[in-house]
Amino acid sequence: MSNRLTIIEIAKHSGVSRSTVSRVINDDPNVNTETRERVRAVMQKLNFHPNVAARGLAAGKTRILGLVIPMGVSALFSDPYFPQLIQGISAACNQHNYSTMLWLADPEYERRMIQQIVSSGLIEGVIVASALNDDPVVEALMQRQIPFVLVGRHPTHTNLAYVDVDNRVSARDAVLYLMRLGYQRVATIAGPHNMIAGVDRLNGYKDALKTRGIAPDPNLIAEGDFSEGGGYQEMQRLLRHAPDAVFVASDAMALGAMRALREAGKRVPDDIALVGFDDMPFAAHTEPPLTTVRQPIHRAGFVATETLLALIAEGANAPRRVILPTELVIRETCGAHRASAKPTV
Amino acid sequence: MSNRLTIIEIAKHSGVSRSTVSRVINDDPNVNTETRERVRAVMQKLNFHPNVAARGLAAGKTRILGLVIPMGVSALFSDPYFPQLIQGISAACNQHNYSTMLWLADPEYERRMIQQIVSSGLIEGVIVASALNDDPVVEALMQRQIPFVLVGRHPTHTNLAYVDVDNRVSARDAVLYLMRLGYQRVATIAGPHNMIAGVDRLNGYKDALKTRGIAPDPNLIAEGDFSEGGGYQEMQRLLRHAPDAVFVASDAMALGAMRALREAGKRVPDDIALVGFDDMPFAAHTEPPLTTVRQPIHRAGFVATETLLALIAEGANAPRRVILPTELVIRETCGAHRASAKPTV
DNA sequence: CTGAAAGCGCTTACAG
DNA sequence: CTGAAAGCGCTTACAG
Numbered sequence: 082m083s084n085r086l087t088i089i090e091i092a093k094h095s096g097v098s099r100s101t102v103s104r105v106i107n108d109d110p111n112v113n114t115e116t117r118e119r120v121r122a123v124m125q126k127l128n129f130h131p132n133v134a135a136r137g138l139a140a141g142k143t144r145i146l147g148l149v150i151p152m153g154v155s156a157l158f159s160d161p162y163f164p165q166l167i168q169g170i171s172a173a174c175n176q177h178n179y180s181t182m183l184w185l186a187d188p189e190y191e192r193r194m195i196q197q198i199v200s201s202g203l204i205e206g207v208i209v210a211s212a213l214n215d216d217p218v219v220e221a222l223m224q225r226q227i228p229f230v231l232v233g234r235h236p237t238h239t240n241l242a243y244v245d246v247d248n249r250v251s252a253r254d255a256v257l258y259l260m261r262l263g264y265q266r267v268a269t270i271a272g273p274h275n276m277i278a279g280v281d282r283l284n285g286y287k288d289a290l291k292t293r294g295i296a297p298d299p300n301l302i303a304e305g306d307f308s309e310g311g312g313y314q315e316m317q318r319l320l321r322h323a324p325d326a327v328f329v330a331s332d333a334m335a336l337g338a339m340r341a342l343r344e345a346g347k348r349v350p351d352d353i354a355l356v357g358f359d360d361m362p363f364a365a366h367t368e369p370p371l372t373t374v375r376q377p378i379h380r381a382g383f384v385a386t387e388t389l390l391a392l393i394a395e396g397a398n399a400p401r402r403v404i405l406p407t408e409l410v411i412r413e414t415c416g417a418h419r420a421s422a423k424p425t426v
Numbered sequence: 427m428s429n430r431l432t433i434i435e436i437a438k439h440s441g442v443s444r445s446t447v448s449r450v451i452n453d454d455p456n457v458n459t460e461t462r463e464r465v466r467a468v469m470q471k472l473n474f475h476p477n478v479a480a481r482g483l484a485a486g487k488t489r490i491l492g493l494v495i496p497m498g499v500s501a502l503f504s505d506p507y508f509p510q511l512i513q514g515i516s517a518a519c520n521q522h523n524y525s526t527m528l529w530l531a532d533p534e535y536e537r538r539m540i541q542q543i544v545s546s547g548l549i550e551g552v553i554v555a556s557a558l559n560d561d562p563v564v565e566a567l568m569q570r571q572i573p574f575v576l577v578g579r580h581p582t583h584t585n586l587a588y589v590d591v592d593n594r595v596s597a598r599d600a601v602l603y604l605m606r607l608g609y610q611r612v613a614t615i616a617g618p619h620n621m622i623a624g625v626d627r628l629n630g631y632k633d634a635l636k637t638r639g640i641a642p643d644p645n646l647i648a649e650g651d652f653s654e655g656g657g658y659q660e661m662q663r664l665l666r667h668a669p670d671a672v673f674v675a676s677d678a679m680a681l682g683a684m685r686a687l688r689e690a691g692k693r694v695p696d697d698i699a700l701v702g703f704d705d706m707p708f709a710a711h712t713e714p715p716l717t718t719v720r721q722p723i724h725r726a727g728f729v730a731t732e733t734l735l736a737l738i739a740e741g742a743n744a745p746r747r748v749i750l751p752t753e754l755v756i757r758e759t760c761g762a763h764r765a766s767a768k769p770t771v
Numbered sequence: 772c773t774g775a776a777a778g779c780g781c782t783t784a785c786a787g
Numbered sequence: 788c789t790g791a792a793a794g795c796g797c798t799t800a801c802a803g
Contacts, residue, residue: 088780101782101790128541135782137781158506182490184525189519197525200430201525202480309708340713368713414612445774456773480779774803778798
């Protein structure tokens with residue numbers, strides 16, 4: 082580190098002052114074109130790159146974003162949800178010449194971590210992915226007035242910036258689709274009630290029942306934790322109540338549900354039909370392939386980043402909300418393609 | 427940001443100089459115990475956290491690590507490989523009070539990204555995960571003398587610090603195991619030749635054949651890209667040459683291989699046995715459950731981080747290598763558990 | 772054990 | 788359009 086180039090060497094080599102070099106670095110228009118070219122050439126030739134810490138100190142501009150992911154949600158880590166999201170964020174960062182710092186919000190270290198994020202003076206804004214409903218990170222961020230955007234809406238602070246899909250409507254439509262295929266006893270394996278996506282999808286399920294004038298049957302409603310194991314376990318419980326179709330609030334849980342059905346000797350979709358949520362890469366390759374609600378995770382990461390950059394640039398007083406579209410991907414588990422499809426009601 | 431606390435306020439409130447506050451922050455033993463307590467109390471009460479950029483500038487200590495992951499390896503992003511690795515890194519960082527910056531090495535932005543990492547003056551060291559064999563990041567890091575450790579050994583620079591498993595021996599043992607189960611025509615779907623893990627596992631396969639005095643048959647050797655799609659495609663090709671068992675160099679590819687076999691009407695393990703590599707979460711839940719070589723990915727992340735911290739603390743002149751153990755997890759696809767198991771040779 | 776002061780590498784009014 | 792100088796918030800010899 083000792084002998085790294087500084088702005089001073091660049092100034093000398095280009096025959097200008099440090100101020101001018103700094104202006105060139107920051108694309109200040111008030112620099113004579115020739116001067117600019119000359120300085121740029123020198124920086125190129127000497128392979129100079131300004132010290133980020135120094136810029137951060139002097140100007141408060143670091144071009145660094147923070148990404149916070151709650152560890153509580155173990156499903157995020159057995160799925161490729163997380164890689165997809167990060168790819169989207171990274172793509173946007175690359176385009177805008179930003180970098181990102183990553184924190185996994187382990188409850189044990191949460192307090193210290195929040196302080197780090199919030200007080201480091203290093204981060205211009207943060208993206209919070211799939212926060213738990215009462216996540217303290219959100220509170221801390223609000224207090225400190227740091228620009229941030231949520232991936233997944235907040236249950237109570239409805240005026241925060243976020244990007245999300247319409248979980249409720251997507252779930253409702255998926256369930257209505259099952260009903261249109263003729264299923265009479267449509268159950269659900271919901272997500273956890275402390276995650277807004279879980280709550281929204283369950284409400285969507287109930288909306289669908291209501292549309293058809295059906296009262297929700299508690300026996301047909303199970304709550305999983307978005308994981309394979311959770312889906313497995315809850316499917317076993319549901320089995321006692323003889324559903325003929327299940328809307329499963331995540332693909333990982335759908336995987337577990339299929340395992341439970343296999344073990345119970347039930348055929349999918351003939352004995353029980355299934356619809357998942359997410360359209361994870363593996364969904365196309367299950368046996369039989371999984372019908373599921375596709376949500377654009379990569380895109381969500383990308384859009385969240387751009388939203389955050391806009392917030393940073395234009396001030397946080399204009400929170401933005403982006404709802405991304407979902408799509409029901411019809412494969413085999415819903416039974417739409419089998420010869421013996423039940424009649425449409 | 428404007429009105430954030432600085433060391434000056436802390437100094438005033440505790441009746442000492444900035445120097446002393448700084449010493450307290452940095453756990454300098456040359457501070458009177460009472461003074462230390464007093465200053466600490468003030469910092470606590472005022473919820474003060476030193477500015478990371480300023481510390482970085484003044485001392486070069488940022489407590490920030492970099493993590494670089496090549497985008498070229500798409501399999502890393504459809505698997506949960508990446509989340510597991512990051513969880514390990516994050517756990518170690520939390521313990522040592524470090525943070526991490528993340529870069530996905532998109533080829534398009536690679537040059538600029540390298541410069542960012544290397545010249546930012548912000549990062550104390552970096553972890554490079556699963557670099558491609560000729561990854562330019564590694565060269566840049568070597569040149570700039572930044573401490574770094576690889577997850578997965580380097581093919582040519584054998585004196586770099588890394589943590590890895592013994593891919594070659596693990597693969598050999600897996601193949602020998604298949605042979606002991608009585609399989610005569612053991613094929614392999616190898617990983618890509620531009621990744622060291624791919625190369626090492628293929629060599630392990632060949633080692634096993636050699637041990638048994640069998641010449642490798644090019645028709646029984648396919649090269650995949652570690653992805654599900656690759657496994658699917660290569661399994662279809664292998665099928666023409668009638669293997670009775672296949673060592674598949676990743677679980678994702680094994681998933682694809684199983685799909686190809688299902689479509690071809692082959693039963694696993696009765697018609698063709700399979701062994702994977704990784705023991706991803708889904709491996710226990712395939713139909714039938716996948717026998718596979720478990721590698722401790724989370725642990726690799728953890729150990730890589732600690733290795734890096736040691737390198738940073740004690741100087742980079744003593745590169746360290748850590749080989750983590752693997753374990754063959756015997757489930758159903760190898761056929762060990764079926765009633766009709768072939769006789770041991 | 773403590774403080775005054777120089778310095779880390781930039782940015783940014785201010786004056787010209 | 789350009790430069791001199793103060794300042795960002797810390798750390799660290801140096802002197803006592």
